[in-house]
Amino acid sequence: MLICGQNFTDEVIQKIRVTVESEPTISRRALSLRVCEWLDWRTPNGKPKEMSCRVALLRLHRQGIVKLPECNVNGLSAPKGGKKDPPIVQIEPVRCNLKDLGGVELIRVGSRESKASRVWNALMDRYHYLGAGPLCGAQMRYLIKSPYGWLGGLAFSGAAWRVEARDGWIGWGDWARKENLSKVVCNSRFLILPQVKVSNLASHVLSLCVRQLPQDWLERYGFEPVLLETFVERDRFQGTCYRAANWQYVGTTCGRGRQDRDHTHSVPIKDVYVFPMRKDARRVLCCEPLQGVVRCEPEQGVEAQDWAEDEFGEADLGDRRLTKRLVGIVRDFYARPQASVPQACQTRAKTKAAYRFFDHPKMGMDKVLEQHYEATLARVGQGPVVLAVQDTTSLNYSTHPATENLGPIGSCPDGIIGLLLHDTMAFNPDGTPLGLLDVQCWARDPEDFGKKTRRHELPIEQKESNRWLISFRKVAEAQRRSPKTTFVSVGDREADIYELFELALRQPSAPKLLVRASHNRLLAEGQGHLWEKVSEQEISGIQEVLVPRRGNRPARVARPEVRFAEITLKPPKRKPRFRELTIWAVLAQEVEAPQDVEPIEWMLLTTCQVTTFDEAIEKLAWYAVRWGIEVYHRTLKSGCKIEERQLGHADRIETCLAIDLVVAWRIFHLTKLGRETPDVPCTVFFEESEWKSLTAYITQNPIPPDRPPTLREAIRMVASLGGFLGRNSDGEPGTKSLWLGLQRLDDITTMWKVMTNLHVPYPQEPPVSSNPGYG
Numbered sequence: 001m002l003i004c005g006q007n008f009t010d011e012v013i014q015k016i017r018v019t020v021e022s023e024p025t026i027s028r029r030a031l032s033l034r035v036c037e038w039l040d041w042r043t044p045n046g047k048p049k050e051m052s053c054r055v056a057l058l059r060l061h062r063q064g065i066v067k068l069p070e071c072n073v074n075g076l077s078a079p080k081g082g083k084k085d086p087p088i089v090q091i092e093p094v095r096c097n098l099k100d101l102g103g104v105e106l107i108r109v110g111s112r113e114s115k116a117s118r119v120w121n122a123l124m125d126r127y128h129y130l131g132a133g134p135l136c137g138a139q140m141r142y143l144i145k146s147p148y149g150w151l152g153g154l155a156f157s158g159a160a161w162r163v164e165a166r167d168g169w170i171g172w173g174d175w176a177r178k179e180n181l182s183k184v185v186c187n188s189r190f191l192i193l194p195q196v197k198v199s200n201l202a203s204h205v206l207s208l209c210v211r212q213l214p215q216d217w218l219e220r221y222g223f224e225p226v227l228l229e230t231f232v233e234r235d236r237f238q239g240t241c242y243r244a245a246n247w248q249y250v251g252t253t254c255g256r257g258r259q260d261r262d263h264t265h266s267v268p269i270k271d272v273y274v275f276p277m278r279k280d281a282r283r284v285l286c287c288e289p290l291q292g293v294v295r296c297e298p299e300q301g302v303e304a305q306d307w308a309e310d311e312f313g314e315a316d317l318g319d320r321r322l323t324k325r326l327v328g329i330v331r332d333f334y335a336r337p338q339a340s341v342p343q344a345c346q347t348r349a350k351t352k353a354a355y356r357f358f359d360h361p362k363m364g365m366d367k368v369l370e371q372h373y374e375a376t377l378a379r380v381g382q383g384p385v386v387l388a389v390q391d392t393t394s395l396n397y398s399t400h401p402a403t404e405n406l407g408p409i410g411s412c413p414d415g416i417i418g419l420l421l422h423d424t425m426a427f428n429p430d431g432t433p434l435g436l437l438d439v440q441c442w443a444r445d446p447e448d449f450g451k452k453t454r455r456h457e458l459p460i461e462q463k464e465s466n467r468w469l470i471s472f473r474k475v476a477e478a479q480r481r482s483p484k485t486t487f488v489s490v491g492d493r494e495a496d497i498y499e500l501f502e503l504a505l506r507q508p509s510a511p512k513l514l515v516r517a518s519h520n521r522l523l524a525e526g527q528g529h530l531w532e533k534v535s536e537q538e539i540s541g542i543q544e545v546l547v548p549r550r551g552n553r554p555a556r557v558a559r560p561e562v563r564f565a566e567i568t569l570k571p572p573k574r575k576p577r578f579r580e581l582t583i584w585a586v587l588a589q590e591v592e593a594p595q596d597v598e599p600i601e602w603m604l605l606t607t608c609q610v611t612t613f614d615e616a617i618e619k620l621a622w623y624a625v626r627w628g629i630e631v632y633h634r635t636l637k638s639g640c641k642i643e644e645r646q647l648g649h650a651d652r653i654e655t656c657l658a659i660d661l662v663v664a665w666r667i668f669h670l671t672k673l674g675r676e677t678p679d680v681p682c683t684v685f686f687e688e689s690e691w692k693s694l695t696a697y698i699t700q701n702p703i704p705p706d707r708p709p710t711l712r713e714a715i716r717m718v719a720s721l722g723g724f725l726g727r728n729s730d731g732e733p734g735t736k737s738l739w740l741g742l743q744r745l746d747d748i749t750t751m752w753k754v755m756t757n758l759h760v761p762y763p764q765e766p767p768v769s770s771n772p773g774y775g
Helices: 010-022 028-039 050-062 115-127 164-170 174-183 201-221 240-244 281-285 307-312 320-335 341-345 348-358 365-380 466-481 498-504 530-535 613-624 627-639 650-676 688-699 711-721 735-758
Strands: 094-096 105-108 139-146 149-158 184-192 196-198 227-233 248-252 270-276 385-396 417-427 433-442 486-491 512-516 545-547 556-558 561-569 581-589 601-606
Touching (some): 010 028, 010 050, 105 201, 115 139, 115 149, 115 184, 139 184, 174 184, 174 281, 201 240, 307 320, 320 341, 320 735, 385 433, 385 627, 433 466, 433 650, 466 498, 498 581, 512 613, 530 561, 545 613, 601 613, 627 735, 688 711
Antiparallel strands (some): 227 270, 385 417, 561 581
């Protein structure tokens, strides 16, 4: 049963009944806190969503499903000490300009027991036509202060559930609104005292709020709002101050309030204004959760023609024509991965259609990748273990300085510019890429350059390091949808973050975590530090590890000594609110490395249990798979030439990048699958015209074989078009020769189709023998 966004299973409902029966004196608040623990129902800052849970429990109670304990009416007491609202100091009428008024500041109101809260309530009850409240949901209140005294107050609270004008401006569907409504905050009260007559004061106060609210909201609720909204009663006000403060008018309400279940339309009509807190507010608010993806039904009786249609044919872009266009662009980009957009699309009409698609206001990276995420989940559910490898790379667009909304990616604010990309790729333990689970792309704000020096003062949500936690939560969503598969989130030394380990150990059902250590962390009492503790352990064995080729250094086989231990991490001094964490450490140290070669030393930290040598080398093998994402990034940059895209704006680049990400995955997947399942027919990847034209070109024989070649044979033939020689010492082809070969194969296939339509180079029926003695 889904209530307030949470699934109350029969098991949870039974636990509620048992708790109430066994503890008849339990309060409703205590019960709601316990249910929040059972469901892991928390706000982004980790606090239980107590009020939402109490609403859900009350609904269950009214439906007769559970019986709640009696309300504790004594708990609804007056403020402590019986304090009365302080008298409002009457100030003389103020008539001046904003400059002469002096400094204006916003005073954040704390608890309801505070003096500021009583002042705020008294001002609103006396001067505001709606009074002091109650306010709905999450809330933040401010008093407006100047050298003259109190000038007024404001309040921000939970957004309206459904507003046609606002939802249409955002582009919301039901799932996206349900997932992201909390990121919209309503300016529900705004008061300037009637005796204060200062030009531009109201718009100035709104500007102060826009700067101060994000940090205050983050501190209280653990996230920053993405969009502000407000409703201006048109019979009372004109909304001039909101327009002056750059709020956008998006329409009007229809006269219904929050409680208008009977559609009486008894509430006055109000103008709706919004203020985006970030440039990509609409794209962020339209992101839907994986479990909420609504698929478009394919046409009856129509099967997917190729991998592009199979991967994107059911994408829900709001219009089947957009879906068809997306599939066509993916086909063209895959056929010519190194080509520019006009070269890949081939015709003027298709090129214009592609540019319009990239510029579509409702398109974005998350929207395009949504269906690919679904396809990835279908693939990962077929194996017992999936390695979710996450990593960060930078995209350099310094050669296109006219492109808008890029940011610095180097060590100085005026240096190279571009975008940062953090992606999570699913691999099976053999290293075959199964698809993307999460992609984050952003541009640094030049004004924030140097924030690293304040990293110890900022919460994790305000750091770029938060990308690792966001990715882990996406993997956790995949874990919930594929309970029979064990997901392991794998990261390099940048992922050695205490908050990440705390998140991974918060729930037993969470994905596992495997990270290479970067810090020699202090352990619990008596254990010393990390490296010393693990180095003291006895050698459990020696394991061969394949070290891939890097630069001019050839690939080699290393034989590191392996040690492991169970350890307990102490939280950093600057993070006393965290608890101690018990995890396992695996140390692989190479003792006899070749000269001029840096020996291997991997200190791996994992939430997976490691008690034997076999379990230790399994974790080493899993971490070695992480190299695959480096190959993937090289395929994306060198194979798909994403850094050479000239699209004029970062938003268009991100939409195009989403397609290139999937094309690069497909090339990488084809390379690995040819090694994993070499003997399957090549028809699993190649169309009939492709493998026939390929064999005809390679063998210089116009008559194709009766049976298609194997996948390994076809891949080696394609790679030979890209420069692969196939010598005994060459091994299997890599992604570079494959993407070059695919580009040539597309031209060969096109010519094959033309020639076979014009002229059949071989008879369709067996010819009559010219031998007179025949028959």
